[in-house]
Amino acid sequence: MNVEIKVNNDTIQITNDKNVLSLLQHLRGEKLNGLAVALNETVVPRSQWDKIQIKANDDVLIIQATQGG
Numbered sequence: 001m002n003v004e005i006k007v008n009n010d011t012i013q014i015t016n017d018k019n020v021l022s023l024l025q026h027l028r029g030e031k032l033n034g035l036a037v038a039l040n041e042t043v044v045p046r047s048q049w050d051k052i053q054i055k056a057n058d059d060v061l062i063i064q065a066t067q068g069g
Helices: 018-029
Strands: 002-007 010-015 033-041 042-044 060-063
Touching: 018 033, 018 060
Parallel strands: 002 060
Antiparallel strands: 002 010, 033 042, 033 060
């Protein structure tokens, strides 16, 4: 079964068995370095990515750190 969530203000559909880590892998592949994630306006520590389940109507914000000056 699919559920709707928001990722960076875009509505997408995912299977309802995703945790934060599997969502990131689905969206970004294995390129997860330099990412920060907030779920419903709460930062999710990297150590919790595989433990926090994504549910219908969740709001996910993914931020990619960049370097430059």
